[in-house]
Amino acid sequence: xxxxxxxxxxxxxxxxxxxxxxxxxxxxxxxxxxxxxxxxxxxxxxxxxxxxxxxxxxxxxxxxxxxxxxxxxxxxxxxxxxxxxxxxxxxxxxxxxxxxxxxxxxxxxxxxxxxxxxxxxxx
Numbered sequence: 001x002x003x004x005x006x007x008x009x010x011x012x013x014x015x016x017x018x019x020x021x022x023x024x025x026x027x028x029x030x031x032x033x034x035x036x037x038x039x040x041x042x043x044x045x046x047x048x049x050x051x052x053x054x055x056x057x058x059x060x061x062x063x064x065x066x067x068x069x070x071x072x073x074x075x076x077x078x079x080x081x082x083x084x085x086x087x088x089x090x091x092x093x094x095x096x097x098x099x100x101x102x103x104x105x106x107x108x109x110x111x112x113x114x115x116x117x118x119x120x121x122x123x
Contacts, residue, residue: 011056011104037080049097051081056104066103
């Protein structure tokens with residue numbers, strides 16, 4: 001992995017596999033984009049819709065990946081999620097949904113074994 005985009009894409013691929021195999025959710029969409037923003041992954045967990053933000057970094061970068069999800073970023077994700085719900089004919093007041101965060105750090109000394117932190121209902 002050389003570029004930040006490649007690193008981010010790898011983090012999203014890892015998350016998608018975990019969503020299916022470990023967390024037993026169904027992936028509905030990846031990289032949902034609107035003029036309001038982007039949601040990395042949208043899944044169904046039972047009756048809940050799950051909007052996931054995936055943050056990936058190399059260990060040498062300052063701070064934890066999840067630290068970059070500022071209140072402004074959270075607000076953008078929430079607005080994009082509301083757009084998703086409405087554009088798919090779902091009433092936000094009658095649909096159960098949550099916002100999860102997946103944080104992935106690739107250690108410099110062992111890049112094949114990333115550290116993964118999962119925050120259910122993160123914000």
